[in-house]
Amino acid sequence: RKEVEQDPGPFNVPEGATVAFNCTYSNSASQSFFWYRQDCRKEPKLLMSVYSSGNEDGRFTAQLNRASQYISLLIRDSKLSDSATYLCVVNGLLSGGSYIPTFGRGTSLIVHP
Amino acid sequence: DVKVTQSSRYLVKRTGEKVFLECVQDMDHENMFWYRQDPGLGLRLIYFSYDVKMKEKGDIPEGYSVSREKKERFSLILESASTNQTSMYLCASSLLAGGLDTQYFGPGTRLTVL
Numbered sequence: 001r002k003e004v005e006q007d008p009g010p011f012n013v014p015e016g017a018t019v020a021f022n023c024t025y026s027n028s029a030s031q032s033f034f035w036y037r038q039d040c041r042k043e044p045k046l047l048m049s050v051y052s053s054g055n056e057d058g059r060f061t062a063q064l065n066r067a068s069q070y071i072s073l074l075i076r077d078s079k080l081s082d083s084a085t086y087l088c089v090v091n092g093l094l095s096g097g098s099y100i101p102t103f104g105r106g107t108s109l110i111v112h113p
Numbered sequence: 114d115v116k117v118t119q120s121s122r123y124l125v126k127r128t129g130e131k132v133f134l135e136c137v138q139d140m141d142h143e144n145m146f147w148y149r150q151d152p153g154l155g156l157r158l159i160y161f162s163y164d165v166k167m168k169e170k171g172d173i174p175e176g177y178s179v180s181r182e183k184k185e186r187f188s189l190i191l192e193s194a195s196t197n198q199t200s201m202y203l204c205a206s207s208l209l210a211g212g213l214d215t216q217y218f219g220p221g222t223r224l225t226v227l
Binding site: 031104 | 157
């Protein structure tokens with residue numbers, strides 16, 4: 001059940017670059033969308049929620065395109081500390097009728113000097 | 114701050130052993146989840162619980178069971194551990210059900226089954 005798909009990367013970019021990730025989802029009834037960040041050997045942590053109108057938090061911008069069923073994350077002025085795996089999360093429907101959070105497999109970002 | 118704790122960071126067990134992984138959250142969240150994470154496969158949902166005494170199968174429940182006797186505690190049980198259950202296990206909790214809001218994760222338990 002591949003409901004949420006991401007390009008695994010790695011995206012290898014220099015400091016200061018702008019980089020964008022996309023994530024596609026298959027369930028048109030999905031209601032909630034998030035980006036999480038996971039550092040090596042650590043647990044995932046919420047980076048930002050994704051709202052219909054798009055939202056920005058400092059160097060990070062998230063957008064939702066319901067018509068094409070994808071969400072995006074844009075990182076401007078990349079820092080070395082941005083190196084991590086970025087996980088897309090969309091709520092989807094299980095066969096039993098419950099909605100659950102569904103994770104993409106993650107996109108690896110490596111920012112180099 | 115929400116705190117989710119897991120009973121062990123590292124665990125080594127033998128094939129056939131019964132394994133208990135404990136998870137406790139301190140924010141009075143109704144909703145709790147167990148995932149496993151494997152390289153190249155991402156996080157996969159094993160079981161979840163949207164209420165005390167309620168438990169529901171996720172995407173990969175085979176070989177696992179769960180217990181939720183108290184709101185703050187959600188336990189994952191491997192009835193008879195096998196080598197293919199070697200993985201990182203992550204517990205999470207959230208205020209709202211259905212994946213509608215932020216999940217807070219524990220630090221994970223890296224389980225090795227020999």
